[in-house]
Amino acid sequence: MNETFNISSSPHIRAKVTTGNIMFLVLIALMPTTLFGIYNFGVQALGIVFLTVASAVATEYLFERFMGKKITIADGSAAVTGLLLALNLPPTAPWWMCVLGAVFAILVVKQLFGGLGQNFMNPALAARCFLLISFTGRMTTFVYDGVSGATPLAQLKTGESVNTMDMLIGNIAGTIGETSVIAIMIGAMFLLFMGVIDLRIPGTYLITFIVMIVLFSGKGFDLNYLTAQLCGGGLMLGAWFMATDYVTAPITKNGQILYGVCLGVLTGLFRLLGRSAEGVSYAIIISNLLVPLIERVTRPRPFGKGGER
Incomplete structure (x- = not known):
């Protein structure tokens, strides 16, 4: 035999794609949402994005430098975390909140x-929940066109009518990255086209959420109400960009479906029964904690094992 066999540890099948490649594609996919948020809320939103991303990258660099670890900021993961956090902040967030959230996300959670x-x-979502709990007033105060007011989702919860077309386009109050469903979906379609994500988690998540709203909201199949629930809050941003995170989502196919069901059920419960109009952030991080159990x-059984004797 002339063939040479190399003995190595698993994994034996390797892909050429790297963490840096994936993070670069995610950053590209987030650009429509980011640019619309800056257009919608002005230079203050640009400052928040820049400061939060810079703080996240700097925190990772300084921690790894002082701990004598390999510097990994080039892989882009810290930049993605900083950008996702910025998109989950209100455009009125003060500079110190941006820095505090970025440091918490990178240092404490990562x-x-x-x-x-x-x-x-x-x-990013852990940091957002930390800021929500610590500074509820600042995190839930939104200004649009110079007028302070509630988000459409909060108005919907109190029984007021909302303009679903404005919610679809993004001409509403909210966090920097959650307002325009169209911008979010452009980025999501890019990730699907590039093979970075698939429909299993976001599809199951959204379908389960729709079922929860139809069955338990008391509105039945009210298309206007259902559309507002889908377009409002951080549901679309969370479903396509954060629930699909490789690290905190299940790797098994059946597990991803079950994970999506958990996300949809929890989001529906938080929105319908909770005091807050939102619920996506808490639903995702709670489901993250359930991933080992899921x-x-x-987990598929190895061939030849698990059968009856």
Whole structure:
């Protein structure tokens, strides 16, 4: 035999795609949402995006430098975390809140648990929930066209009517990145086309959420109400860009479907029964905590094992 066999540890099948490649594609996909947010809310939104991304990258660099670890900021994961956090902040967020959120996301949620691939929940959403709990007033105060007011989702919860076309386009109050469903879907379609994500998690998530709203909202199949629920809040941004995070989502196919169901059920419960009109952030991080259990119950059995004796 002239063939040479190399013995190595698993994995034996490797892809050429790298973490840096994936993060670069995610950054591109987030550009429509980011640019619309800056257009919608002005230079203040641009400052928040720049400061939050810079703080996230700087935190990762300084931590790894002082701890004597390999510098990994070139892979783009810290920049993606910073950008996702910025898109989840109100355009009126003060500079210190941007920095605090970025430091919490990178230092506490990511690096203290081992760095990329070891965090147990989405760092950007964990930071958003931390800021929501700590500074509820500032995180839930929204200004649009110089007028302070509630988001359409909050208006919907109090029984007021909302303009679903404005919600679809993005001419509404909200966080920097959650307002325009059209901009979010452009980025989502790009990720689908490039093979970075598939429909399993976001599709199951949205379908389950629709079922929850139809069955338990008391509105039945009210198309206007259902459209407003889908377009309002951070549902679309969360479903396509944060629920699909490779690190904190299940790797098994059946697990991804079950994960999507958990997301839809929790989001529906939080929106319909909770005091807050939102619920996506909490639904995702709670489901992140359930991922080890989900993977355990959906793990495929090895060939030849698990049968009756």
